[in-house]
Amino acid sequence: MSYKDISLLQKLLVSLHNMGAVSAKAGKTLDELAAITRITLDDLAAMVAEHINAGYVDFNVDKAGSKRYFLTGRGIIRVASLYT
DSSP: OOGGGSOHHHHHHHHHHHTTOOSGGGOBOHHHHHHHHOOOHHHHHHHHHHHHHHTSEEEEEOTTSOEEEEEOHHHHHHHHHTTO
């Protein structure tokens, strides 16, 4: 399966992986994700919420009070499964 054949939801997971957001320390804000993915903040927030509910994404709150999103172990496995 090629990148162009996967859904936008799956592309978000791949983007998080490619950005290195694979741990709480490396998490990205919605603004950072929007700048890279070119997905609107409203759409992105809905997609991230869906991934959180599925267990693929989690977040922490940094010292400035911003939520930082990252792939969970399950999310990393999901991304890897897209290429096998």
